[in-house]
Amino acid sequence: MHDATRELLVETERDGISVPAIAARAGVNPTTIYRRWGDLASVLSDVAADRFRQSDPPAETGSLTGDLSLWAEYFLEEMGSGPGRSYVADVLAGDANGENTGICARYAADAITQILARFPNTANPAVDEVLDHVAAPILYRILFTKQRPEAGYGSQLVTRLLRGTQTDAHQV
Amino acid sequence: MHDATRELLVETERDGISVPAIAARAGVNPTTIYRRWGDLASVLSDVAADRFRQSDPPAETGSLTGDLSLWAEYFLEEMGSGPGRSYVADVLAGDANGENTGICARYAADAITQILARFPNTANPAVDEVLDHVAAPILYRILFTKQRPEAGYGSQLVTRLLRGTQTDAHQV
DNA sequence: GCGTTAAAGCAATATTTCTGCGTTAGACTT
DNA sequence: AAGTCTAACGCAGAAATATTGCTTTAACGC
Known part of the structure; x- marks a missing residue:
């Protein structure tokens, strides 16, 4: 998960990053992220x-x-x-x-x-x-x-x- | 607009604040805020x-x-x-x-x-x-x-x- | 007054966020 | 080893939020 986020931070523009984007990159359901962290800011x-x-x-x-x-x-x-x-x-x-x-x-x-x-x-x-x-x-x-x-x-x-x-x- | 945001910051919980909420409070259309500021973080x-x-x-x-x-x-x-x-x-x-x-x-x-x-x-x-x-x-x-x-x-x-x-x- | 322009409203759409429910996987008991 | 329990996840649908195109309003200069 952290890996996926780091990769996105390198590859894409800052405001192109979203919870669904990270989820897709990590091969995981967005729901998982929302339940674990609550929102994008916490993940970042x-x-x-x-x-x-x-x-x-x-x-x-x-x-x-x-x-x-x-x-x-x-x-x-x-x-x-x-x-x-x-x-x-x-x-x-x-x-x-x-x-x-x-x-x-x-x-x-x-x-x-x-x-x-x-x-x-x-x-x-x-x-x-x-x-x-x-x-x-x-x-x-x-x-x-x-x-x-x-x-x-x-x-x-x-x-x-x-x-x-x-x-x-x-x-x- | 600033007034409305300040009032909301006092009255409601932090994560109850959103662009539509501020817009409603200010008697304005949410679109106006999005076009002027882009997102909630910028307003805050x-x-x-x-x-x-x-x-x-x-x-x-x-x-x-x-x-x-x-x-x-x-x-x-x-x-x-x-x-x-x-x-x-x-x-x-x-x-x-x-x-x-x-x-x-x-x-x-x-x-x-x-x-x-x-x-x-x-x-x-x-x-x-x-x-x-x-x-x-x-x-x-x-x-x-x-x-x-x-x-x-x-x-x-x-x-x-x-x-x-x-x-x-x-x-x- | 009249055209121009910047800002805002409205409505439709896209995207994100949330919730309920079913499933799976691992741990523990017996 | 089979049964149960718990925690985490996926999925789908609903709710909320964000975006976009177009129309309307209002202010300004001519």
Whole structure:
């Protein structure tokens, strides 16, 4: 079912996608989809969330700044490029109880947690701080402004965050 | 038309809203709505964006920190309370060309610009910095996590941002 | 006043969504 | 192993929604 939806998302125009179309592609009765998901938005939300879930552990560069920057740039690319914005919007649209958005948030949090755990001795920012000041701005720009942020914006946010944290550590 | 939609949003359940229902309420033919907007999502997107647009200039407290904090808390309350999240999601859902999200972003930017202009002599953060590190985290939490952030989170973000900026000024 | 044009109504049609009912497949009991 | 129970699916018909062609209305410039 997810496969069929993904294939349709690639092949056809966005508004050519409908529950009957997905059903036909999956060789299944539309009724099945309606009973399982309720409507098209929920199917798309599930599929989109799934698309963000599958991924490798974040790449290693040897430094906290490097790892976070690389992840931020990857995140920016993944969310901002072409269909990425649509996927994010899909996740939000068909997610009445906040389940799929939760999955996406947890995925990002996991990646950051992994990275931070590699450098336990430095004055690390909290996971939430990275989410708030790196992931959130990227998403904000992708969702609410027309032009996606240029490459380098992600690592710029990371630099800014780490500078702030280090300053704090010194001041305490 | 917007009025009719708003009334329906208040009166009926969310999935009881349809294009024919709005048309009936507005005393108009459904065809008119379909031709003007295309589908329900676009209507809801327009109405939701409009809801955020209408507002007074941000309140004054006499200090940059105070004005920004007050605005941040207002923003948090407006976006996070009850139907707020739905409105944000609506804006995103029915906005193929990014027009309505642009309106929302501009509205937030305008409010921040007004506030910053009141204190021209201090080492102000840029408008984009406020958007990135105050508005964006609030929206991120509202959209992607289940429990809305507690009151005080907005002013906390403002404090963090201004502390960073001031530190920078001293260091330079 | 008169023609032009944009927007809306109306009616017919197509498509999607919903519901009731029958069938099948797998799990569990005896 | 046969019987029963449950959950999921298919099918067909009905209801609701979305689309289209054509007509009507109303506003504007001439």
